[in-house]
Amino acid sequence: MVILYRCDINHIYNITERLRKKIKQIKIPKYESIHITVSIGAYSYESGEDIDDAIKKADIAMYQAKKAGKDRVSIYGNQ
Numbered sequence: 001m002v003i004l005y006r007c008d009i010n011h012i013y014n015i016t017e018r019l020r021k022k023i024k025q026i027k028i029p030k031y032e033s034i035h036i037t038v039s040i041g042a043y044s045y046e047s048g049e050d051i052d053d054a055i056k057k058a059d060i061a062m063y064q065a066k067k068a069g070k071d072r073v074s075i076y077g078n079q
Contacts, residue, residue, distance in 0.1 A: 001058035002042040009044075009078050016040045016073040024071070037071035044075075 002016055023038045041062025045054045057076040065074035 001055065001062050002040055003045050003054050003058050004042065005045050006047070007044045009075055012042045012044055012075050013073060016042045016075075020071070020073055039065035039070050040073045041065055042073065042075045043077075 002012075002019070004012055004015065007015075020038055020040055023036055026036050028034055028036075039062055041058045041060065041064065043054055043058040043061060045051070061074040061076040065072040068074065
């Protein structure tokens with residue numbers, strides 16, 4: 001999960017997509033056949049919002065990314 005403070009959808013997508021691609025590039029010595037992928041759920045947190053609600057929204061987005069085929073980014077509220 002990724003929670004960013006007051007970011008628009010394009011900025012969230014750019015940050016999380018760069019992170020996803022960097023993780024995919026990770027090589028593990030002695031285990032070159034292993035490919036690491038990540039499903040990222042992201043949400044933009046607003047001032048005064050309950051942090052537990054923000055975490056739940058990012059978690060929902062993460063499961064949406066996994067359901068869509070893994071190794072993806074999903075942003076809560078951007079269906």
